[in-house]
Amino acid sequence: MSASSTLPPFDPADPLGLDDLLDDEDLSIRDTVRSWAAERVLPYVAEWYETGELPGIRELARELGSMGALGMSLSGYGCAGASAVQYGLACLELEAADSGIRSLVSVQGSLAMYAVHRFGSGEQKQTWLPRMASGEVIGCFGLTEPDHGSDPASMRTYARRDGADWVLTGRKTWITNGSVAGVAVVWARTEEGIRGFVVPTDSPGFSAPEIKHKWSLRASVTSELVMDDVRLPADAVLPEVTGLKGPLSCLSHARYGIVWGSMGAARACFEAAVDYARTREQFGRPIGGFQLTQAKLADMAVELHKGILLAHHLGRRMDAGRLRPEQISFGKLNNVREAIEICRTARTILGANGISLEYPVMRHATNLESVLTYEGTVEMHQLVLGKALTGLDAFR
Incomplete structure (x- = not known):
């Protein structure tokens, strides 16, 4: 045989x-x-x-x-x-x-x-x-501020002690789930350093106005968090962490999910492009039979499945307790960037139909523009990798 x-x-x-x-x-x-x-x-x-x-x-x-x-x-x-x-x-x-x-x-x-x-x-x-x-309570995570996104160390939200209580004041923005959350994890400056607080959203002085007029992540609740002298008990603070390592470790965990998720958006656009190329006829035959279209599909498939393979590799490392934050930056930088390119190429294959909501392509493309910059912009992940590669810190 x-x-x-x-x-x-x-x-x-x-x-x-x-x-x-x-x-x-x-x-x-x-x-x-x-x-x-x-x-x-x-x-x-x-x-x-x-x-x-x-x-x-x-x-x-x-x-x-x-x-x-x-x-x-x-x-x-x-x-x-x-x-x-x-x-x-x-x-x-x-x-x-x-x-x-x-x-x-x-x-x-x-x-x-x-x-x-x-x-x-x-x-x-x-x-x-x-x-x-169980989904009974929805949560949100307050780190980004109107004037401090990539530089959370400069946050202005502040928590001061008042007797046994904490009093929390400040604003956070671009907060997913904020307006529907029952609890918010809010990071704030204190005299001890940056601390995290578990804040019930029905606390007096807390509000979460929803952000409207978005052209990306439109099927998602995005909000501001406003804390106007929110009084919290002493045990509202997260006791096991002080400093930026707290929120940054949370972000690393979330960025890992983006490494995989971005490939889902890319896959949906790739599949839409393949289906369209098989059935859309121009010049008397399906456009999928033309060399230029096949070249696009081949390149899209290569980047899509390389990205999924990278996600698998990072997942195995995480399960083994061996995944470093720099490696997560590697995955987010590559996979989101390639996912956007796959979506844009799919749009060219669909032509004018690519901008229609009858197809998923433009919706995913505009969503990925947000995914590209949230939880670490391209530039931040490039600098994380640059520092890891050279040993030199270019952030400041």
């Missing part, structure tokens, strides 16, 4: 055979999230995007909680305790539907819940994590 007769057939949807890296549980989780997104997001997301709303977000959160998708890679307190790869697969499938849905899950699990899980007291964990894991 020849060696070629034992080879599996070429799968256009998985040209590198990456499914061979997954076990049955991995595949089951991926397929469950994919089916949920196909039923609960894809039929409606174009309308949500057009109206700039995410109706039923609380119901969606409870459904995601029932699937174990909230705080998915955390253990205990009602969390699923899934592997990093399984969490990544979920992020990919969610963002293949829409970046706003993946952002809802990332902010809930990788930022707000992760902060409480890693740095919170036993009481804070028991109070918040089970309800957040």
